[in-house]
Every structure is written in structure tokens, then in C-alpha cells.
Amino acid sequence: MSLIARIEDELKAARLGRDDERRDALVLVLASLRSAEKELQRPLSEDEELQVLQRERKKRVEAYEAYEAAGREEQADREEYELDVLEEFMPDPLSEDEVEDIIDDVIAEVGATSLRDLGRVMADVMPQVSGRADGSTVSQLVREKLA
Numbered sequence: 192m193s194l195i196a197r198i199e200d201e202l203k204a205a206r207l208g209r210d211d212e213r214r215d216a217l218v219l220v221l222a223s224l225r226s227a228e229k230e231l232q233r234p235l236s237e238d239e240e241l242q243v244l245q246r247e248r249k250k251r252v253e254a255y256e257a258y259e260a261a262g263r264e265e266q267a268d269r270e271e272y273e274l275d276v277l278e279e280f281m282p283d284p285l286s287e288d289e290v291e292d293i294i295d296d297v298i299a300e301v302g303a304t305s306l307r308d309l310g311r312v313m314a315d316v317m318p319q320v321s322g323r324a325d326g327s328t329v330s331q332l333v334r335e336k337l338a
């Protein structure tokens with residue numbers, strides 16, 4: 192079942208259950224996915240769906256932080272709820288140990304020995320962890336291992 196179909200099923204259940212807050216969050220996620228499909232003029236691949244979800248997740252995190260800093264608790268709570276709903280459809284994140292194992296494998300494959308090899312290592316690691324680990328965290332771990 193495609194991600195869009197799963198979200199549509201969840202949306203239908205939220206409407207039937209009269210869960211307005213969940214319905215609104217799902218409508219936003221679905222709209223962003225459909226917008227990306229329309230832009231590409233074809234159905235999205237799994238990787239493209241994940242990229243859209245990551246982009247939406249980043250927006251929610253930034254909005255949450257901004258509302259929190261401004262003391263606007265109600266809006267911050269709404270963003271946090273939307274983030275929770277969005278994360279239901281994202282793959283489970285990798286643990287730090289799993290990310291380190293992937294990095295170690297890539298370093299061995301590439302034969303990386305110094306920070307000059309950072310780009311090559313990152314280029315091979317990121318596709319393996321995309322959507323399941325934060326890029327800045329991965330970069331930091333790679334730098335520590337190559338230093």
C-alpha cells in the first residue's frame with residue numbers, strides 16, 4: 192500500500208471518528224505529498240515520499256521552536272501534534288550504534304584515512320541512512336571517526 196493510500200485511510204478514519212485535530216494534520220501531510228506529485232507529474236517513489244515527509248518534519252520542528260521561543264504555547268502544541276502524526280508515517284530512526292556500523296563499513300570500503308575523505312564517505316553513507324538519521328549527526332560521527 193502506498194504512503195498516500197495509507198494516509199487517505201487514516202484520514203477517513205479520523206473523519207469518521209470526528210478527530211478534527213488529527214484530520215487537519217493528515218490533510219496537511221496529504222496535501223504536501225499530492226503537491227509534490229503534481230509538480231513531478233507522476234506518482235512519487237518511496238524515496239521521494241520520504242523526502243517530502245522529511246521536509247514537512249523540518250518545517251514543523253522549526254515552527255515549533257519559533258512558537259515556543261515566542262511564548263505561543265497553543266501554536267507550539269499544534270505543531271508538536273502535527274509532528275507526532277507525521278512521524279507515524281516515517282521509518283523508524285536508526286540508533287547511534289547502527290549509524291556507526293554503517294559508517295565503519297563505508298570507511299573500510301572506501302579506504303578513507305583522513306578528513307579529506309569526508310565527502311566520499313558521506314556520499315556513500317547518506318543514501319543508506321536517508322530519512323532514518325539526521326545528516327548533521329551523521330556528519331559529526333564521520334568527522335570523529337576520520338579525525
